[in-house]
Structure formats: structure tokens, C-alpha cells
């Protein structure tokens with residue numbers, strides 16, 4: 001195995017142009033959390049997303065989510081509904097200011113927050129501060145339905161687009177649906193800055209406030225003056241340089257991710273036990289991670305597939321373990337509408353994330369697919 005080329009789940013892909021912006025930062029000594037690259041990266045993102053969005057570049061996606069809750073004035077004890085089937089960073093920031101997450105189950109069409117479960121949750125919990133929904137694995141949720149339900153209840157909708165930059169729902173980019181959208185440029189994302197994030201908002205004032213809070217809430221005085229508690233959450237000018245370089249390749253990355261997904265679909269088309277992660281008509285995912293589930297009744301388990309690939313030096317990952325199943329959230333509420341096992345738990349039990357690295361060659365993909373096919377006796 002040691003001499004077999006390692007195939008990653010999703011590793012960073014640099015193109016060289018990133019260095020141009022980093023050099024500029026060095027040449028001008030602008031290596032602090034402000035400068036031309038920070039402004040340029042924000043401007044590039046605002047242009048890419050369009051729809052009048054303003055972007056604040058931050059140290060991480062988690063910071064962006066935390067600031068979104070700060071900006072809506074989340075108070076200790078406030079209930080926030082969050083996707084159960086997501087990475088913990090979608091919902092952890094709810095707790096940073098004492099909020100209480102209540103988890104909402106998934107629907108089967110996109111694996112994302114189920115609008116029916118969200119409706120049911122509002123009946124159970126009448127006083128809710130906000131709803132945060134992730135677009136899992138780059139697949140848009142039923143964003144218009146979710147947004148409408150939140151509107152009807154007068155509750156803020158926040159869209160965690162950390163995994164879905166470049167995806168659209170009914171032609172509109174993800175990250176623009178809620179009052180706030182959040183992005184991540186973590187190492188495994190569709191574009192990366194090594195680490196970083198952005199807060200997207202329709203309101204320029206919120207961008208200004210987010211930037212203020214992200215720079216220790218420093219008042220505009222000659223001395224350090226603070227009337228509020230702030231954070232050290234701003235993105236550095238070096239990191240933003242990587243982002244500017246990566247932006248030039250965002251659409252190319254999405255196209256390559258789609259190619260991987262199509263290759264998997266072709267490779268498994270004669271194996272009815274395998275289904276790829278679904279998406280809804282009218283949505284165009286960014287195909288960040290291709291995942292598969294194994295149909296009920298199969299004698300092959302996700303761990304069989306993962307172990308077979310690992311034995312060949314190929315990385316996979318289980319489906320994100322739902323938040324309502326996490327020990328740390330064992331006392332939090334959870335709302336599902338399907339009888340019996342929840343949809344999110346069912347997907348977790350039967351699924352896995354497939355290698356979705358855009359540097360995979362045709363040979364790499366053949367290698368992965370043939371190992372999986374063998375698991376199913378093909």
C-alpha cells in the first residue's frame with residue numbers, strides 16, 4: 001500500500017497565481033489583517049455572487065457564523081433552529097453567546113433541512129430567534145421554502161453556504177437567501193485560503209458592523225477606545241491574496257467537481273444498490289463532495305467500502321454525524337416528521353463521502369470505482 005499513490009477526499013488545489021497576490025502583500029509590507037488583498041478579495045466575491053451582496057472577509061467560516069448571531073442580537077437562552085445533518089461549525093456558534101440549538105431533520109430530496117420539520121418545529125417552539133441551514137456537500141436546500149417559512153414566522157434566516165460556494169438555487173447563488181450567508185475557505189473547500197471565511201449580507205451597514213466587531217470593536221479614536229466587546233476575526237492580507245488567486249479558478253473547480261460526480265454516476269450505473277447524494281430540480285450544486293448511500297438490504301456496509309478504499313491508500317469519510325446524535329448536544333431538542341429512524345440518521349448509517357479531489361486523474365477515478373464495484377461483486 002505504501003507505494004500506492006494517495007488519493008485524498010478533497011485537498012487544496014493551488015494554481016500559482018495565488019503567489020502573485022502574496023508577493024504583492026510582501027513587497028508592500030501589507031501582511032496585517034487589512035490591505036489591498038482583503039479589499040480585493042471582498043470585491044471579487046461581491047462581483048461573483050452579485051445580487052447586491054456585501055462581503056466581509058474573516059478568519060474562518062465559524063467566525064462568520066458567530067458574527068451573524070452577534071449582529072441579530074442573540075441573547076443567552078434564545079432558541080435557534082439548525083440543520084442536524086451538518087458539520088458542527090454550523091451550529092456551535094449558536095452556543096458561543098448562550099443560545100440553545102434545536103435540531104431539524106433532513107428531507108430526502110437534498111439531504112438538507114426539511115421544510116415540513118421546520119414548520120413542525122415552529123409549532124413546538126413558538127419563540128425562536130433564528131434559523132440556520134447548511135447546504136450540505138454543496139447541494140442547495142429548498143431555500144425558497146425555508147426562507148418563506150421563516151418570513152411567515154418573523155424569524156431571521158441564515159444560510160450557511162460554507163460548502164456550497166458556486167452553487168445556485170433556481171438560478172440564484174447560495175449564500176444570498178438569508179439575512180446573512182456564510183462562506184468558508186478552509187483547506188478542503190471548493191476554493192481555499194488555507195483558512196478563512198466570509199460573511200455575506202444585503203446590507204452594507206451590517207458589513208461595516210461585522211468588520212468593526214472582527215477588529216476588536218475599536219472605536220474611531222486616536223487611542224484604543226471600546227464601547228463593545230469585539231473579536232480578532234479579520235482575515236489577513238496574505239490569506240486574502242490566496243483567495244484572490246483562487247477566485248479566478250472557482251468556476252473551473254466547480255466544473256471539475258461535476259466531472260467527478262458524472263464519472264461516479266457512470267461507474268455505478270449498473271449497481272442499483274448505490275445512490276449518489278441527490279439534488280433538487282432547479283438547483284445546481286457545486287458538487288463539492290460526491291457521496292453515496294447503499295440501499296437498505298444490501299450486504300455491503302459503508303465501512304466495507306471505506307475499508308476497501310483505505311487498504312488502497314484512498315481517503316473517504318463517513319457522512320457527517322447528525323448533531324442530534326452528538327454527545328455534546330444530547331439534551332437539545334430535535335424535530336423530525338418521518339416516523340421511526342430520522343432521515344439524517346438513516347443517511348448517516350447508509351452513506352459515505354467519496355474522494356472528490358479535483359486533481360484526481362482518469363486513472364485515479366478508475367482505481368476508486370473499480371474497488372467500489374468489487375465490493376458489490378462487479
Ligand SMILES: Cc1ncc(COP(=O)(O)O)c(C=O)c1O
Pocket residue numbers: 059060061062063086087089090134160162163183184185186195196197
Ligand atoms: C457546513 C460548514 N459550516 C461551517 C464550516 C466552518 O468553516 P471554517 O472551517 O472556515 O470555520 C464548515 C467547514 O469547516 C462547514 O463545512
